[in-house]
Amino acid sequence: MQLLVPTNWDPALIAPLSRLEASIELYGVLPTSMIGSGGSGPDNVYMMGGQAEEYIKQAHSAGLKFDYLLNAPSMSNMEWDEKTHRELLEHLEWINSIEVDSVTVTIPYLVELIKRQFPHLKTRVSTIAHVDSVARAKSFELLGADSITLDFNINRDFKLLKAIRNAVSCELALLANNLCLYKCPYEYYHHDSLGHASQSYNPLNGCYVDYCVVRCTLDRLCDISQNIKFRCVRPEDIHACEEICIDVVKISGRSMPTEQILSAATAYSSRHYQGNLYDILNVLTPKIGLANSGSPGAQNHTIATPPKLYIDNQALEGFMDFFRKQNCLSECHQCNYCQKIANEVIQFDRNEVDEYVAMLNAFLDNLSSSRIFKVKAEVRSRRR
Ligand code: SF4
Numbered sequence: 001m002q003l004l005v006p007t008n009w010d011p012a013l014i015a016p017l018s019r020l021e022a023s024i025e026l027y028g029v030l031p032t033s034m035i036g037s038g039g040s041g042p043d044n045v046y047m048m049g050g051q052a053e054e055y056i057k058q059a060h061s062a063g064l065k066f067d068y069l070l071n072a073p074s075m076s077n078m079e080w081d082e083k084t085h086r087e088l089l090e091h092l093e094w095i096n097s098i099e100v101d102s103v104t105v106t107i108p109y110l111v112e113l114i115k116r117q118f119p120h121l122k123t124r125v126s127t128i129a130h131v132d133s134v135a136r137a138k139s140f141e142l143l144g145a146d147s148i149t150l151d152f153n154i155n156r157d158f159k160l161l162k163a164i165r166n167a168v169s170c171e172l173a174l175l176a177n178n179l180c181l182y183k184c185p186y187e188y189y190h191h192d193s194l195g196h197a198s199q200s201y202n203p204l205n206g207c208y209v210d211y212c213v214v215r216c217t218l219d220r221l222c223d224i225s226q227n228i229k230f231r232c233v234r235p236e237d238i239h240a241c242e243e244i245c246i247d248v249v250k251i252s253g254r255s256m257p258t259e260q261i262l263s264a265a266t267a268y269s270s271r272h273y274q275g276n277l278y279d280i281l282n283v284l285t286p287k288i289g290l291a292n293s294g295s296p297g298a299q300n301h302t303i304a305t306p307p308k309l310y311i312d313n314q315a316l317e318g319f320m321d322f323f324r325k326q327n328c329l330s331e332c333h334q335c336n337y338c339q340k341i342a343n344e345v346i347q348f349d350r351n352e353v354d355e356y357v358a359m360l361n362a363f364l365d366n367l368s369s370s371r372i373f374k375v376k377a378e379v380r381s382r383r384r
């Protein structure tokens with residue numbers, strides 16, 4: 001099986017990854033770019049194009065492939081503007097010239113454009129495109145996609161995964177270590193916010209409020225069963241995906257520290273991990289205030305690291321079997337399986353969690369009351 005591993009652009013990742021058993025492809029993107037991505041933010045390392053080019057050369061010399069992300073969910077219609085379209089083509093020419101092995105996109109039009117004008121560039125569909133059915137998988141394959149990273153919400157729906165596998169012949173990938181809420185209600189908004197924040201022509205210069213991550217972190221801490229419901233596939237359960245002929249396991253976490261990326265890649269390549277599962281998951285850290293994406297400029301936000309949970313990975317042995325017969329989409333309101341498992345395998349410090357939840361609630365109160373914005377006072381004074 002092939003592993004897609006995130007890069008934080010640290011050269012120290014390259015040698016250890018090249019020694020792992022699996023066939024490794026790194027993936028990454030500059031913090032801001034023409035098309036944008038689905039995960040940029042203040043955590044990402046500031047890099048210039050020339051440095052990325054050098055990094056990709058080093059990865060190739062060590063026998064690793066490289067996938068470049070172009071996976072923002074929309075370009076605010078800028079792809080149809082003559083001048084921006086020219087820049088888009090120049091950007092793709094640059095990506096082509098630095099000899100990346102593949103690109104990952106979300107926008108269907110980009111699949112067609114790339115396959116028409118850069119036909120040898122392998123084109124992957126991002127999980128952000130929400131390919132969660134046979135119909136969508138077939139449509140993207142018809143557009144020309146060489147590979148599809150499935151919507152992570154279907155990671156444990158084995159019947160559906162098998163049906164998609166039988167319906168398409170392109171490569172299929174699963175995002176394995178995502179801590180995202182199952183059927184996250186903020187997901188579309190979040191990817192949209194990050195996509196725009198990471199685009200070089202964004203009128204707000206990447207400024208955004210991290211509402212979605214504050215919200216989902218709060219949801220995970222107030223309902224601990226969410227940390228079992230989420231669709232992570234443990235390293236030990238990867239064999240279930242191999243049985244269905246899933247070709248690629250993708251690890252998420254471009255903003256994770258080098259040690260954590262290596263630890264996750266080692267676990268997934270050996271299909272074994274001893275200890276706290278939380279340590280190899282991509283846990284996003286909420287930014288309280290206004291966050292500025294990628295650029296070296298001032299960032300008006302506070303990093304608020306969430307309290308650490310302990311999820312006993314060994315105690316989860318066999319827990320995936322339940323999902324082979326359960327229909328989570330329609331039966332979650334009358335099933336307490338994840339709550340029961342959470343009670344057995346998760347430990348945390350209640351006081352630390354309560355304090356943190358109070359802080360996030362206070363921030364959300366500032367947002368929903370508009371107090372965080374200066375205009376609130378102006379609007380109020382005009383009303384008088
Ligand atoms: S990071 Fe949070 S808000 Fe974003 S998709 Fe995942 S769970 Fe949802």
Ligand code: SF4
Pocket residue numbers: 182229322326327328329331332333335336337338339
């Ligand atoms: S339906 Fe049951 S197993 Fe599925 S997510 Fe809900 S609680 Fe978990």
